[in-house]
Amino acid sequence: MPLILPLLLAVVLFCIGVYGVLARRNLITLLMSFELMLNAVNLNLVAFDAWHADGLATGQTLAVFVITLAAAEIGLGLAIVLLLFRGHGHVDADAARDLVES
Amino acid sequence: MTTALFSIAGAVAVVAAVFVVTSRRIVHAALWLVVALGGVAGCFGALHAEFVALVQILVYVGAIVVLVLFALMLTKAPTNPLPNVTTGRSPFAAVVAAVLALILGAGVVLAFGNEKIRPVTAGSAQAVGTQVFKTWVLPFEVLSVLLLAALIGAIALSQRPSQTLPSQKLSEGSDTVSSSGKED
Structure with a gap:
């Protein structure tokens, strides 16, 4: 398999995630776009692991670590989003101009 | 064979990812995220990283998407199509994403255009587990x-x-x- 195939797929997924982060309004869809970007990174790690094949499984291990980090990130992110909803009554990224509780 | 499998799974992932960022119904976007993450898991499987593919399905589809759906429920997300899901700067965001894709894609093609992944027999969870608990x-x-x-x-x-x-x-x-x- 050519190495370029997974790398280009990762580029496309990452840029879709960038578009989602910049363009979406709802904070939870922002977090979903972050997940897409992290998945693109994981794809790169696994592809380079299959290409390099150093016997240490570096890329696969790092991909599992990144998945764990994504779980921690979305847990904290959703807690913050719920806190924002509790204080302001919306989860709009543009309308959240101040983070103090009103 | 693996190239064909990888291409199919990758195409599914890209189409579902586009729906995730463009869908007007937020709950549908969360469900398309399941398809996108499943497609990426299929790509991992085609690259002989079966352990990562299984962890992806377990953690992402099993835990993270469920958590996102819980959060959508708790923030009273509307299930009907929304008129304005994107901000006013979405054309600017599309331009940024397209330019970034161009730059990254050109760099990747220039750097790794001729490299090939050598076919391996099969991935094994044992190798990954040994390295996790050793190295x-x-x-x-x-x-x-x-x-x-x-x-x-x-x-x-x-x-x-x-x-x-x-x-x-x-x-x-x-x-x-x-x-x-x-x-x-």
């Missing part, structure tokens, strides 16, 4: 401490201010556990 054991432990810290942080963030009565606290405590216990 990468210190990062693994640091990561578990970080996960614990994130869990405590999420619980601390979900606490309400202290003027609530103890009886109310009890019912909110179960809410806290159900919303933050899903994450690992």
